[in-house]
Amino acid sequence: MDVLNYGKTFLHDVLTRVVPRNFFRNRLASMPISEFRKKKLLYIFNVFFDVNQSGTIDKKDFELAIEKICSLRGWAPGSDQYKKTYDSMIQIWDGLRQRADANQDGQVSVEEWASMWDEYAKNPGNALDWQNQYQRFMFDLEDASGDGSIDVEEFTSVCSCYGLEPQECREAFAKISGGQKEVNFQQFQSLWQQFFVSENPSDPGNFIFGKTKF
Numbered sequence: 001m002d003v004l005n006y007g008k009t010f011l012h013d014v015l016t017r018v019v020p021r022n023f024f025r026n027r028l029a030s031m032p033i034s035e036f037r038k039k040k041l042l043y044i045f046n047v048f049f050d051v052n053q054s055g056t057i058d059k060k061d062f063e064l065a066i067e068k069i070c071s072l073r074g075w076a077p078g079s080d081q082y083k084k085t086y087d088s089m090i091q092i093w094d095g096l097r098q099r100a101d102a103n104q105d106g107q108v109s110v111e112e113w114a115s116m117w118d119e120y121a122k123n124p125g126n127a128l129d130w131q132n133q134y135q136r137f138m139f140d141l142e143d144a145s146g147d148g149s150i151d152v153e154e155f156t157s158v159c160s161c162y163g164l165e166p167q168e169c170r171e172a173f174a175k176i177s178g179g180q181k182e183v184n185f186q187q188f189q190s191l192w193q194q195f196f197v198s199e200n201p202s203d204p205g206n207f208i209f210g211k212t213k214f
């Protein structure tokens with residue numbers, strides 16, 4: 001074997017051992033979900049759930065999210081609100097893990113995530129408990145004043161704590177609220193459902209997680 005061929009074989013050998021087989025492929029390519037919906041699902045996976053950007057969702061991501069949220073609100077460890085946030089988030093994680101972690105490795109992969117939300121989209125009236133809990137949790141978190149509706153500043157402060165640009169959050173709010181000052185829980189629920197189901201990029205629900213383009 002000449003040096004060049006040896007080099008090629010060696011490289012091939014290393015790559016097939018070290019790099020996962022479908023690393024270079026779109027991991028959701030084989031799923032029967034539209035590109036538009038895949039983009040939305042990947043967006044919330046990456047920004048709101050895989051907080052430490054490890055490529056999967058696990059308990060650590062939830063612990064980091066708890067810290068993020070409590071420091072945004074100024075809730076010290078040990079305070080009632082910190083405990084309440086901790087308990088809700090861990091309960092949500094348990095529900096997510098039990099439903100989505102098909103291979104029981106303590107991690108929710110992108111594939112497991114997308115297939116779970118595709119099930120939701122087929123029958124959104126029959127949401128899982130953790131999905132309903134998370135929806136309520138996000139609404140209550142955004143409604144910082146506790147008056148039962150979300151305004152643009154409340155919305156922007158939560159979305160920007162996940163790293164989004166405040167200006168984009170404000171534009172997103174204008175779209176979801178249809179130019180109104182506030183969004184109540186009933187409106188929030190139907191916008192939320194639309195985010196996961198809609199194939200139409202101009203539907204207002206697409207912007208409920210603070211991003212204006214997919």
Ligand SMILES: [Ca+2]
Nearest residue numbers: 050054056057
């Ligand atoms: Ca992670």
Ligand SMILES: [Ca+2]
Nearest residue numbers: 143145147149
């Ligand atoms: Ca409010």
